[in-house]
Amino acid sequence: MPKAGKTNHVFYRDLEKKYPIIERAEGVYLYDDAGNRYLDFGSGIGVVNIGYNVPEINDAMAAQANKTSFVYSAPFTTEAQIRISKKIIDMSPEGMSKVLQVEGGSVAMESAIKLARQYHIERGNASKYKIVARWTGYHGNTIGALSASGRSSWRAYFEPYLLNFPHIQPPYCYRCPFDKEYPACGLKCAQELERIIRFEGPQNISAFIAEPIIGTSAPGVTPPPEYYPIIREICDKYDILFISDEVITGFGRTGKNFGIDHYDALPDMMVAGKGVGGGYTPLAVVIVSHNVFEAFEKGSGKHTQGFTYSGNPLSAAVGLALLEYIEKNGLIERVSETAGYLKKGLESLRDTGIVGDVRGLGFLQGIEFVQDMEKKTPFPKEMNLTGRIVEAAFNRRLMIIGGMPGVVDNEMGDQLQITPSFTITKEQIDTAIDIIRQSIIEVKKELKIT
Numbered sequence: 001m002p003k004a005g006k007t008n009h010v011f012y013r014d015l016e017k018k019y020p021i022i023e024r025a026e027g028v029y030l031y032d033d034a035g036n037r038y039l040d041f042g043s044g045i046g047v048v049n050i051g052y053n054v055p056e057i058n059d060a061m062a063a064q065a066n067k068t069s070f071v072y073s074a075p076f077t078t079e080a081q082i083r084i085s086k087k088i089i090d091m092s093p094e095g096m097s098k099v100l101q102v103e104g105g106s107v108a109m110e111s112a113i114k115l116a117r118q119y120h121i122e123r124g125n126a127s128k129y130k131i132v133a134r135w136t137g138y139h140g141n142t143i144g145a146l147s148a149s150g151r152s153s154w155r156a157y158f159e160p161y162l163l164n165f166p167h168i169q170p171p172y173c174y175r176c177p178f179d180k181e182y183p184a185c186g187l188k189c190a191q192e193l194e195r196i197i198r199f200e201g202p203q204n205i206s207a208f209i210a211e212p213i214i215g216t217s218a219p220g221v222t223p224p225p226e227y228y229p230i231i232r233e234i235c236d237k238y239d240i241l242f243i244s245d246e247v248i249t250g251f252g253r254t255g256k257n258f259g260i261d262h263y264d265a266l267p268d269m270m271v272a273g274k275g276v277g278g279g280y281t282p283l284a285v286v287i288v289s290h291n292v293f294e295a296f297e298k299g300s301g302k303h304t305q306g307f308t309y310s311g312n313p314l315s316a317a318v319g320l321a322l323l324e325y326i327e328k329n330g331l332i333e334r335v336s337e338t339a340g341y342l343k344k345g346l347e348s349l350r351d352t353g354i355v356g357d358v359r360g361l362g363f364l365q366g367i368e369f370v371q372d373m374e375k376k377t378p379f380p381k382e383m384n385l386t387g388r389i390v391e392a393a394f395n396r397r398l399m400i401i402g403g404m405p406g407v408v409d410n411e412m413g414d415q416l417q418i419t420p421s422f423t424i425t426k427e428q429i430d431t432a433i434d435i436i437r438q439s440i441i442e443v444k445k446e447l448k449i450t
Helices: 055-065 079-091 105-122 143-148 152-161 188-200 227-237 290-298 313-328 331-352 385-395 426-446
Strands: 022-026 029-032 037-040 096-102 130-134 205-210 241-246 269-272 284-289 355-361 364-369 414-418
Touching: 037 426, 055 313, 079 096, 079 284, 079 313, 096 105, 096 290, 105 143, 105 205, 105 241, 105 269, 105 284, 105 290, 130 143, 130 188, 143 152, 188 205, 188 227, 205 227, 227 241, 284 290, 313 331, 331 355, 331 364, 331 426, 364 385, 385 414, 385 426
Parallel strands: 130 205, 205 241, 241 269
Antiparallel strands: 022 029, 029 037, 096 284, 269 284, 355 364, 364 414
């Protein structure tokens, strides 16, 4: 197979990579033009939650397209936009009130950041503009969203453009950045938020953004139950908004409607993306609490977060059909019920000798590889352990997601993100786990890892 970038005019991410051409997809499988079938154990990248090519979703897409596929949202609204907004609020934690519909997670995060800024202006606190986020967190690839992100490897090229947003350490219990152990640690990782706020000046801080369960930057890292209640208390103390980044965790991936539903803490805004469009349409939303909406309602009565595809009726109709399909088929409950089976399978990989940690909730799980179990020593970056394992699995027709490198020290750290579709069967999970085991063994042999 020739390198795709040499044979066509697509500007691919990796100019040296060979990209198979996918002709069709169904369920949890992808089929390329050479007749190969791939088991997708990542659901794209945590996107195709209900699987590929579901007839009900395709029918909803066609039905809306036969009405209208576009309406400019400044002068108009549509029934599709109204209905999906109601459905989303019905699924959201009590206290959430309004939905802003856009076309992708990064755009939604940019909108949330700007809405937080305007919220404080509407209330007479114009000095509040900085966003506090976490190292290893990822919130999008636009300049504002990347400024809030703590994914150092992706920030590197664009540091001159990035905004001066402060970051705190993540709740990474396996490698506690404070060399503490839970619960004796006193949740120092959460308490650090107050320290940063005081150093930066509470009058300057607009919002705190976090993924309830961390995605690709540190797959499956899950805070202790007290973490977000402490965060909520600190945010309230200093009049700071808490924005829950639910782009990957929203709409069922963790076995509940939203990742934050696992914690006793109500956010002021939630940003959701992948699960609401399900890979069928570009779609993301900002879900706003009544408290935030009230500031706009009592203030200027307007905002400027409009984009060409905001409120797009085709995406709204598809997203609504997808959420109704999830509900009708009990897929969130299915995730909750099957999560233990998935976790048990992943835990079994510890017998390969290099799996140091298995973590996560629902169908957002992560594996971290180490050389030494006791010392938790990572493999050298130049080994490219994650890349090799992903490639070995791919050659066996299994698609898995490699976690971003550098989780340990911005250089080293090997991980896998496990995010299958909600519809995957136990037999398919078994197949995937077996292929991952074979791939690890193969790579260990290649690299002479004992």
